[in-house]
Amino acid sequence: MYTCPMHPEVVSNMPGKCPKCGMALVLKGSESKVVHIGADRGLGVITWKSYAPLLVVVAMILIASLISSSQGVFSIEKFLLDFMTGFFLVFGSFKLMDLKGFADGYSTYDLLAQRVFAYGYLYPFIELLFGFLMFGGYHPAWLLWSEFGVMIFSGIGVTLKIAKGEEFQCACLGTFLKVPLTYVTLIEDFGMALLALVLAQFLL
Secondary structure (H helix, E strand, C coil), X not given: CEECCCCCCCEECCXXXXXXXXXXXXXXXXXXXXXXXXXXXXXXXXXXXXXXXXXXXXXXXXXXHHHHHCCCCCCHHHHHXXXXXXXXXXXXXXXHCCHHHHHHHHCCCCHHHHHCCHHHHHHHHHXXXXXXXXXXXXXXXXXXXXXXXXXXXXXXXXXXXXXXXXXXXXXXXXXXXXXXXXXXHHHHHHHHHHHHHXXXXXXX
């Protein structure tokens, strides 16, 4: 029998992929073996193409932000605000495409979601709330500091997972697009936290 390393309730009498997280099913009894970075956890061999979905999405948000902030007099503050707004709206929306799948995946590495599973269901709505508030021109210091805290906390969970040498699917784009959980995810979380911190200083 085959089972999912992360979802032992998923069993099959033949090889395949877990319907919840996309990981490759393994022979029952071998799912507890340590898997190191670069191994196949349902993502295939990790190459630069593995990150293509994330890179394309970020590039589109970046281009749209540049165009938006260039209307009239260019402002670095407006560019950063537009980029963060796009990030939260787009990334939050991807997670809603398979909310349960996201919650399952997020609980494998986020410190709070590991203890309170319901947080995985709430997190996409937190991102969307951030995005819609900023889209409406509402970006007080407390909101930026909240974004900073949320992204830093998320990044800590990713850091600890990477430190253990484990390879998992990143839940940043939900389960709709499969992206490996590695240093790119780390840069994404801490990068957004940094942008929130910079904006908080700009707008004080």
